[in-house]
Amino acid sequence: MVLKGYPRISETFISNEILLLEQLGFQIHILSMRQPRERFSHASVKQIQARVDYLPETLLVPLPRFLYHNLLLALDRPRRYARAVKLAARRIRRTRRMTTIKHLFQAGYLVHKLLPQSGITHLHAHFAHSPTSVTMFASLLSGLPFSFTAHAKDIYTSDPAQLAEKIAQARFVVTCTGYNRQFLRNLAPGADTPVHRIYHGIDVRLFNGLTVNGRPRPPYRLLTVARLTTKKGLPTVLKALRILKDQGVVFQHDLIGDGDDRDVIIRLIDALGLSACCQWHGTQPHDVVLKHYKKADVFLLGCEIAPDGDRDGIPNVLLESMAMGVPVVSTQVSAIPELVQDGHCGLLVPPQDPQALAAAVNRLLTDTDLRQQIITGGKARVAQAFDNQTLIKDLAAVLRQV
Numbered sequence: 001m002v003l004k005g006y007p008r009i010s011e012t013f014i015s016n017e018i019l020l021l022e023q024l025g026f027q028i029h030i031l032s033m034r035q036p037r038e039r040f041s042h043a044s045v046k047q048i049q050a051r052v053d054y055l056p057e058t059l060l061v062p063l064p065r066f067l068y069h070n071l072l073l074a075l076d077r078p079r080r081y082a083r084a085v086k087l088a089a090r091r092i093r094r095t096r097r098m099t100t101i102k103h104l105f106q107a108g109y110l111v112h113k114l115l116p117q118s119g120i121t122h123l124h125a126h127f128a129h130s131p132t133s134v135t136m137f138a139s140l141l142s143g144l145p146f147s148f149t150a151h152a153k154d155i156y157t158s159d160p161a162q163l164a165e166k167i168a169q170a171r172f173v174v175t176c177t178g179y180n181r182q183f184l185r186n187l188a189p190g191a192d193t194p195v196h197r198i199y200h201g202i203d204v205r206l207f208n209g210l211t212v213n214g215r216p217r218p219p220y221r222l223l224t225v226a227r228l229t230t231k232k233g234l235p236t237v238l239k240a241l242r243i244l245k246d247q248g249v250v251f252q253h254d255l256i257g258d259g260d261d262r263d264v265i266i267r268l269i270d271a272l273g274l275s276a277c278c279q280w281h282g283t284q285p286h287d288v289v290l291k292h293y294k295k296a297d298v299f300l301l302g303c304e305i306a307p308d309g310d311r312d313g314i315p316n317v318l319l320e321s322m323a324m325g326v327p328v329v330s331t332q333v334s335a336i337p338e339l340v341q342d343g344h345c346g347l348l349v350p351p352q353d354p355q356a357l358a359a360a361v362n363r364l365l366t367d368t369d370l371r372q373q374i375i376t377g378g379k380a381r382v383a384q385a386f387d388n389q390t391l392i393k394d395l396a397a398v399l400r401q402v
Helices: 012-023 043-047 063-076 078-095 099-114 130-142 160-169 178-187 234-246 262-271 286-295 316-324 354-366 368-385 388-401
Strands: 029-032 051-054 123-126 146-150 173-175 195-197 220-225 251-256 278-282 298-300 328-331 347-349
Touching: 012 043, 012 388, 063 078, 063 099, 078 099, 078 130, 078 160, 099 130, 123 130, 130 146, 130 160, 160 178, 173 178, 178 195, 195 388, 220 234, 220 286, 234 251, 234 262, 234 354, 251 286, 262 278, 286 316, 298 316, 298 354, 316 328, 316 368, 328 354, 347 354, 354 368
Parallel strands: 029 051, 123 146, 146 173, 173 195, 220 251, 220 298, 251 278, 298 328, 328 347
Antiparallel strands: none
């Protein structure tokens, strides 16, 4: 399994998938393109038995190692290496991006140094951008079949021709929403590669017996867990909080997460006069996030499509909130309606509409009957369609066909 980085705190769904596959009898070998960048990881990572090897991250410093392994591989398999070089040249002409050279060299390193005696029989990448580029070249150089899982940003910010090429060459593709599946099929209409929709899901047992606040009372506890990036719509969330504050609603908002827009978001909290009622906690381990769910009255997230096309699939935090019995408010973007059925197990509003977001939050705080209906519906929806121990069997069946 080729990953961009391992372990990563924001990619619990991948570590959960690896652990569940191991429990079903699969032997996994993790090939990571980056060293871990966080100081801690989720508890599930410690249970994973897979061997982990790291590829050289950059091109220049490890260049002698790259050249050594790629030269020997080219001498050993000249026809395969020539086909890989031809593919790399075509991709460079298409995008003018020289990172393709690094991906080819990483694949050559993987095939010559790490594959021999490893017992690996299939290559699978998580994320359709650079991990799949490396995996596609490694497949071409080794003759092993490959597949990949496409998620969100990696789909919508990739060059369409590059991504269509990967789909056409893969044995199969997995993606986590029906919305993504249709997009990928439309992108490569001539390819006969199967595209499977398999939701990530969550471990619903983790939330059994956990209870949240009863009937909400001021000061209300509002919660957002998200990476601080454009597609999460955090400015919309903060503007909605300002509207609630102006309406006399007394609340405490907890914001968990970090990201490239951290400084912008923190400045906006101050500019909107929310510093006294909005607290930013940074990235937190899952046990801490669970404690915040238990105290929350409403979970809100303002997802939108970013200017570069990036967008969410189904944020796992919505699944977790619903499983905990925390009613959710989000937007009608991408595949979120595949999870949140508006008015039944959550409330959905248009993106970039703080007025509508504020009104939806206020309804869930004050309409007791609606609130209970959504809490009950949310728990049932997650248990029925997003239990990862059920969904992993669908992925296992696809892998066993290979």
